[in-house]
Amino acid sequence: MNDKKSGFVALIGRPNVGKSTLMNKLIGQKIAITSNKPQTTRNRIRTVYTDERGQIVFLDTPGMHKSRNKLGEYMVNVIRHTLGDADLILWLVEPDSHVGPGDKHVLESLKDVKVPVILCINKTDTIAHDDVLPVIAAFSKDHEFAEVIPVCALNGKGCDDLVDSIFKYLPEGDPFYDEDTVTDQPIRQITAELIREKALKCLNDEIPHGIAVTIEKMDFRKTMVNVDATIVCEKDSHKGIIIGRHGQMLKKIGSAARAEIENLVEKQVNLQLWVKVRRDWRDSDLYLRNFGYDGKLTDL
Numbered sequence: 001m002n003d004k005k006s007g008f009v010a011l012i013g014r015p016n017v018g019k020s021t022l023m024n025k026l027i028g029q030k031i032a033i034t035s036n037k038p039q040t041t042r043n044r045i046r047t048v049y050t051d052e053r054g055q056i057v058f059l060d061t062p063g064m065h066k067s068r069n070k071l072g073e074y075m076v077n078v079i080r081h082t083l084g085d086a087d088l089i090l091w092l093v094e095p096d097s098h099v100g101p102g103d104k105h106v107l108e109s110l111k112d113v114k115v116p117v118i119l120c121i122n123k124t125d126t127i128a129h130d131d132v133l134p135v136i137a138a139f140s141k142d143h144e145f146a147e148v149i150p151v152c153a154l155n156g157k158g159c160d161d162l163v164d165s166i167f168k169y170l171p172e173g174d175p176f177y178d179e180d181t182v183t184d185q186p187i188r189q190i191t192a193e194l195i196r197e198k199a200l201k202c203l204n205d206e207i208p209h210g211i212a213v214t215i216e217k218m219d220f221r222k223t224m225v226n227v228d229a230t231i232v233c234e235k236d237s238h239k240g241i242i243i244g245r246h247g248q249m250l251k252k253i254g255s256a257a258r259a260e261i262e263n264l265v266e267k268q269v270n271l272q273l274w275v276k277v278r279r280d281w282r283d284s285d286l287y288l289r290n291f292g293y294d295g296k297l298t299d300l
Helices: 019-027 070-085 101-110 129-140 159-169 187-202 236-243 245-265 285-290
Strands: 005-012 045-051 054-060 088-093 117-121 147-150 212-220 224-233 268-277
Touching: 005 019, 005 070, 005 159, 019 045, 019 054, 019 159, 054 159, 070 285, 088 101, 088 159, 117 129, 117 159, 129 147, 147 159, 187 212, 187 224, 187 245, 224 236, 224 245, 236 245, 236 268, 245 268
Parallel strands: 005 054, 005 088, 088 117, 117 147, 224 268
Antiparallel strands: 045 054, 212 224
């Protein structure tokens, strides 16, 4: 008999509960970008954890929200599609005993799922140990969870217990990927997301929702990688803010992104950034397809 286990685990939850941070911590490498801005994750990001017990394929999803444009509709579709593909669902919540409208929206989405759900209470470093119990009680009233596991994605506390529990609920089967695979995302896509992450962290609150990043060229040389990328925004006024006075903001974004990309490709990076305006691109089917949000989600 095959004693290995392999399966797909969907990470879901409201925006900013730490899904991407937790996934990065579990696989031991930064693949998904993180920020304190809502809806940082836009696509389904697939990463792979492999050890002697088998293989976990994590599916990081956008934060659950009500869509306000075609990009939002695409993100909601990503979540819905992922729930149908998973062998196990990992629902991340913050350590708050008040189940707000956002979490009730998630609960509604879980009503019809046929696979086990693990409730994962994140950010436990922000509360006292005994304060976890009221949180468990509040969320367990409306759904029967396979398990409830407190963790801290930032420092890794509870993550080993979480991985142990995940393997308990996965089906037996051979790995889907070889043991060295960490993600199936193309390097160009990860690079674009790293640039967007730095823009999210540097820019004002009103701009990040309206930006996208496209990689125009990625040229690998022996000791260097040349990257040409464009930051797309929706307004001329946003373009001015992104560039900044004498180009200082764009230089700040580029410098921070370059360091991350160099860690990714393990070579020196020559990064050239441009900024273009594409009005209302989040409601344009053409632009959404061009920027990688085309709604075509293949089954696993």
